[in-house]
Amino acid sequence: MTFDPLAPPEPLSDSARPARTGLARLLDGLTGLLGRKPELDIDSLTKRILLPALPVTDEEMARATHQDKGQKFARQEQWEDLAEIIEYADSARLRTPGGEAATGLLAYGARADVVSAAEDALHDGAEPDGDGIDALEEIRADLPDSYPMALVLALAHVDIGLAWRATATDLTATRHEARFLEHFKRAEDLLAPFDGPDLDAPSLAAAQCALLAARPTPRLRVADDYATLIDLDPDTPRHMRALGEALLPTRYGDYESLDLEARRTASRTQDVWGTGGYTWVYLDALARDPGALARLEAEFFIDGLRDIVARRHNQHVINQLAAFCGLIMAPKIGTSRLPAAQEATRARIHGCLDWLLENHLQELHPLIWSQTLLSPGLTPALPSRRALVARGRQAALRVIAERFAEEIADGTSIAFSSAGMYRLPAL
Template sequence: MPFEPIAESENTTPEPRMRNDRDGRRLPDFLGLLRRKPQTDLDSLTKRILLPSLPVTDEEMARATHQDKGQKLARQEMWEELARLIEYGDGARLRTPGGENATMLLAYGARADVVAAAEDALHDGVAPDSAGIDALEEMRAEFHDSYACTLIVALTHIDIGWAWRATATERKTVEHEAQFHLHFKRADDILSPFDGVDLDAPSLASAQCALLAGRQRPRLRVADDYEKLIDLDPDSPRHMRALGEALLPARYGSYEMLDLEARRTAARTGEVWGAGGYAWVYLDALALDPGALERLDCEFFIDGLRDIVARKRDQHVINQLSAFCGIVMAPRSGKARLPSGVEVSRARIHDCLDWLLENHMQELHPLIWSQTLLKPGLTPALPSRRALVAKGRQTALRVIAQRFAEDIEDGSSIAFSSSGMYRLPAL
């Protein structure tokens, strides 16, 4: 996916273009939204933003460690050892520094080879070889009492089902949809003997939520299924973010359901996140559908951001929230503008970038900024790593320079450290 240049026109904020993600959803393109000053001015100002940058972060290394472990054990067919790690990860609620569930990363690595082969075949226009999934089914039959082994096979079916749907063409829609439902039905069947609540296994509850896409009436189950998952693992923001996306009108819900469940989630997770549950549920929903702003309680959302930061000071989270406020909530004009009251809410959330930078930012994680720019939500788009890092750094520094342009136009600089942000006067 090539990067589009940021236009250089002055005093314009064009409406975002729309583009399709791999699942066919329409997403806003935020590439043209960072413009209060010409690009040349911003590029000059970014040289006076002194912010340490981490091309490889602790979060990425932790994710890679779990994924690689799962993949290695699967390749060596050490299924009992892998099952033990998955069960331990569930029981201990083992997570990466940024809050990603280790159990799901292990399971992702374990099925990566089979899923990648199926995706490659479908993108080449041919049906996937069934040898990979058949081998996993044989493994499941051998370890039929192990929920962890069953989970790996079920998630493989879910991923292959999505691959069939994502590669459907106008001529082959019926065939691909039939395969999508076939794989989801198989995943549902093999997971049915295992209950995530009874086994205290958030990974199983998460898989049940993933199965909503294949159900005939998911709207009736979405709130209950995600409530079970979040109650099992309230420390994980991923589940709350996924709930918000699932409740959008384009998926299984409505704006009214989204706001109701965000409030209920905040109430149930208050001991962990304060008001943060409300913000987590809305985070990806707002990124994917600006219309969700119409029901948003802006004060509650901002309180939630502050509570998240107070409880989770990890720089991965600080970069996530800063990129959201700086890019996704950037002001719009023209046809992209929503009613004035809604635009006021957008502007207020955008202004939260100031206190996030001034009080909490210590280091830049470029990949988070490039992923937010390219595709808001849980799943990042993946051009080359080098391109992502470079674009993320450029984007972050422009956003920061734009916010503090008046402070550094005199030649002074803005610096960041563990003690906070401070201004260095011009020499």
């Protein structure tokens, strides 16, 4: 679960794509997480979990609407209209039901065609055609005082720069790294005249966080850059989640810095999230690196979970948190186990699945569960959207069935509705 400050996950489609590798990884993850009870027994019990599922959610539709709008304006060359709506989305802190900033989605759609063409070329081992980025440069030159246009172009350079780095091999590493730095330098120059706090524009502050990938000493800036962003837009969880991932030892920080900034973030966002800022900062960090449990304070984290639910009680967030507790925090066996104290912390967080299911879950959002199962950073050969929905539903029902196996072993069923979870007698 890696979250770039501005680039939302690419929309999934049902188009024919290679699915075997991604689906196999997903199934392996499901088997590893839920293989502690006999498979046939759990599969049988899942038939007694009556939980309505939404293959397409309000959150997905809202994200697609913003992305499509950005793409439509770009394709029809309505750049001034695009700039106006990005400025409005920034100033109004417009977001999706799940808390995703609309500015990032609009900017993503506006640059999607240019970036996708460059990424496809690089993955094919070819030099990207420069016509697309050059056209954006010309449009930006016609609107030099428009920060939304600078933002769209800068983020296109960021995405293409990251694609150069991601496609490097041992033989091409030097050249690809040079091109990565060239694109990031251009992005930095484009954004230099515009200041996020002065313009009250969280999108600009988020773009500065994206530029950390090419800073010579990002460790010295990551906390301050993200603090600026979070202070501008504390209602958007993505920023806090990105901060936590950025502070992992494999990125720009260490476990001590992660815990310190999680506490600072909780303090600064207390009016919005209570103690939830601590939990948001740790969420993606734990998904990427369970070793982050070493410094995590379980009681603080669990209090944060409760505060998030109390303040953002929609089913998108409930599914996110339930999938995290049920899958990411599931007890490990064998070589995957951590030291006893960390496993105890993991077990306490996993136990939060009970009250999330019993008191808050009303409908299943399968894609959230399937995306939680996928290993962080897995992008090639993703399964089709239909396969992800099916596997997400299977994962969720198995987690719930395993959690309540003793209660429904007598033939009773568990049902979910807007009134909460309840039991149905055996027929």
